[in-house]
Amino acid sequence: MGRRISVLTALAVACTVLITGLGGWLVTRVSLYQQLDDELIEVATVTSESVAADISTLGGLDAEALRTVNVSLLVLRSDGAVMRVPGAPTSLVWGPEEMAIARLQQGSSAREGRADNGSSYRIVAVPMPEVVDDDGDYALVIGRPLQPYTSILSSLALVMGSFGVLAIVGSAFIGYAVARSSLQPLRELSAAVSRVTVTDHLDPIEVHGDDELSQLTRSFNTMLSSLSLSRERQRRLIADAGHELRTPLTSLRTNIELLVADDRTGMLPEGARADILRDVAAQLSEFTTLVGDLVQLAREDRVDPSPEPIDLREVTRNAIERARRRGPGLTFDVELNPLYLVGEPDTLERAITNLLDNAVKFSPPGGTIHVLLEGDRLRISDQGPGIADEDLPHIFDRFYRADSSRNTPGTGLGLSIVATTVARHGGWVRAGRSAEGGAEFTVQLPGSTTLAELDEDADEQTQILTRVSD
Missing domain, CATH: 3.30.450.20 (PAS domain)
Known part of the structure; x- marks a missing residue:
């Protein structure tokens, strides 16, 4: 070159x-x-x-x-x-x-x-x-x-020809030197691509200057960073999924082996077979939930957004109806004020359902779950034992489960799905203690309190959802 x-x-x-x-x-x-x-x-x-x-x-x-x-x-x-x-x-x-x-x-x-x-x-x-x-x-x-x-x-003619030859030779050397200096970032970029291909190391390239090639190098470094982050997410998801799937699979395999052995020898006492079958059904249900959560997380890592104008009150009502069926003895104190936004109703409903399921799971019998939608924030609180201070920084990590919840059903992915979904919609979610001592989750989502304002902000909210998804 x-x-x-x-x-x-x-x-x-x-x-x-x-x-x-x-x-x-x-x-x-x-x-x-x-x-x-x-x-x-x-x-x-x-x-x-x-x-x-x-x-x-x-x-x-x-x-x-x-x-x-x-x-x-x-x-x-x-x-x-x-x-x-x-x-x-x-x-x-x-x-x-x-x-x-x-x-x-x-x-x-x-x-x-x-x-x-x-x-x-x-x-x-x-x-x-x-x-x-x-x-x-x-x-x-x-x-x-x-x-x-x-x-x-x-x-x-002789003088002009002599100086012309000197100018041509000099320009050739100068052109070569300038090209060599100017193309140094391109050579480094090419070497980095070869290094990634050969060693699989995603190390960024040092950037000098602010010309077009330097900007290309910065874009390449951004791509390497995104690729490294994506690879780390994939590695962590596979590692965590392998760890979490191992326990239900081992238990399920043990129970099935007992049933197979009993079918050959009749070794189990009366009634034990039914208990094992119920245990297998529960394990299958837990396994199905875990696989569904894993699929949801994997999908949200690379989803193409399909935003549409939605009324968050309607999405929240649908999630509350699901939660009522799962906590028939609980009281739901609900106050929903208008909030319109551009988003994906299915994923938002899944996120809100996860928060409500968490409240149902830890609420005492006859307890009350408070749901308040006011302004651009949704608060869900319960009367359960709350979240320990040492668990708060990790509560939204994948597969993280506090010591107090080890013996309760769940996969440790529900709150991670909530955080991912809310972030994709340009908002945030925080965990804390409620006034009654239980857990309180606050979700902030960019939106408008009237449909007229939503029409004005629709393009901006769509761009936020697309940018965060990318």
Whole structure:
């Protein structure tokens, strides 16, 4: 990649140098020739007046005078007759441009031509004033050798070419160095991808700077962090699930082996078989609940949200009806004020049901469960033994069960599901003690107390649910 960028940089500089050098050379050439033409025309105009005054001697010009000013000169008549300076070392070769000036007697001409010895000359022609005692029309043709000017242009081309080559080589090295430095984050990123592939280590990459490649590296580090977190959640879920599933499976296997052995030998006393079958049914129920909770947690880790406007009062009422069936001797003190939000009613109802089931499980016979929905908060409290202070920081951890609840039915996943669900809806849940000494759970959910306000905030709440899910 670095070599490719250096080659492209060198090519770009080469094109720039070529175009700039060629343009500079052409501008210099045109300027030199224009300056030479102006000078020769001025000399020819002045000289034509003296020549016209004495055409027979060409105004007294001689070869030495022409050699001094480094020019060649001839007088061209409109009929093609030519008059030259005697003894001149070279003679210009005239052409149709000069004949046109002699015949038309207006304007001037300038061109690149040759002398009789083959040397390159810059040749100009101007009309001569009327010659005394001669009816013919004349043009004065004067030329200067181009060799000094071509030498200047050749030297300029050499200098520009030399510096151009140096610029191309230098730009290639500079381009390579810049590419190597600029692509360092990309090489580190590529090495990190290879390292993850080979070693399976999700170590972040050190970021320097704030350019596009650095931002790409930060995005890659964010991806690595999310992948590491997802892997850790998966590892913890598998480990915890394996641990929790082992106990009911072992107990279930023992009971089934007893039933199989009794079927062969009749070893169990009367009534024991029925007790074992009831135990198996209870274990299957516990096992089914545990699997359902595990599926719920696994689903909520990667769920695609399907939010809709909901009335939390209706969701809470449905959860209370379930809880009433599970605690027939308990009293439910319910006060539900309006709260509308955008969310998933099924998962919210499951979360609220888990909180109510927890209250039912720990409430004393004939106890009261208080349910209050006010503003954006839902409070559920009971008259049970409450939650110990040392258990409060861990109460929402997966599979965590306090010492006081070891002998009660449950999987240790219910409150974890509550925390996950509430967080996905942009809210929070807290545990504490109620005024009556039991447990109290407070759930905060972003919502509105009227449907009109919900319509205004619906897009924002949907974005929160989607962002938290991602």
